[in-house]
Amino acid sequence: MGRVSQAQAQENRGRVVDTASRLFREQGTQVSVADLMKAAGLTHGAFYKQFASKEALVGEATAHAFATLAGHHAAGLEQHAGQRDAAQRALIDTYLSVAHRDDPAGGCPVAALATDIAREGGGPEARRVYTEGVAGFADFLATEDQDGIARLCTLFGALVLARATKGSPLSEEILTAAHAALTESG
Template identity: 75%
Template structure:
């Protein structure tokens, strides 16, 4: 098999990062390199031609997940003609929905990666990207009346608990209760 062009190599790398971003949110960062590369449609051997280590990929995939989340959040602000409170309410409604609960691979990296990031060293690129993403999201949730960190903690905690109790009536109750608490004053 011949060498791939630089453009194709970049596309392949992008596909691996996108796949890793989804798999890590869905299954955790313990996913093996072999399984990850298979899901991306490549052989295990090609991994080390593209990445220095799995840790380096975790950092890139975390950054990618937050970049995508920020783009969706900003698009919501545009849909609401720059009305931040309306965009926040819409985001909260979507965040605390059964659809988001049931789709961790496409969902918020804050909730999906929290446990894995707690195990990463403080100086690791993934931990840095995660911390910046959490800080940015909390700042975006700030209002004149409510602290963004409090709102974020409520949202993430509710989503994690709803995912852990999925299949029981408690799961929907957790989502509805948190959604009502966060949007009652809106």
């Protein structure tokens, strides 16, 4: 089998990063390289041509997840003509939805990756990227009346608890209560 072109190699790398970003959010960073590469439609050996280590990929996949999140924030601002409060309200509506609860792979990296990052799943680079992503998300959520970190903690905690209690009435009650807490004061 011949060598792949530089363009194809870049495309393959992007596919691996995107697949890893989704799988790590869905299943955790313990996903094996073999399973990851199979999901990306590539061979296990191709991984080592693209990445120095799995730890390096975790950092890159975490950055990709947060870049996607930041893109959603920017799109929300654009959609709401720069009205930050309207964009934040739309984000809260989406974040505390059953659809988001049920889609960890496509959802927020803050909630999906917290436990793995806390256990050093991905090493210091992943922790640095995660920390910067959390800070950026909190900055987006800040208002004149509410601290962004407190709002993020409410979103994060509600989503994690709703996912853990999925299948019970409590799950949707958690989402509803957190939504009310974040939107009642404006």
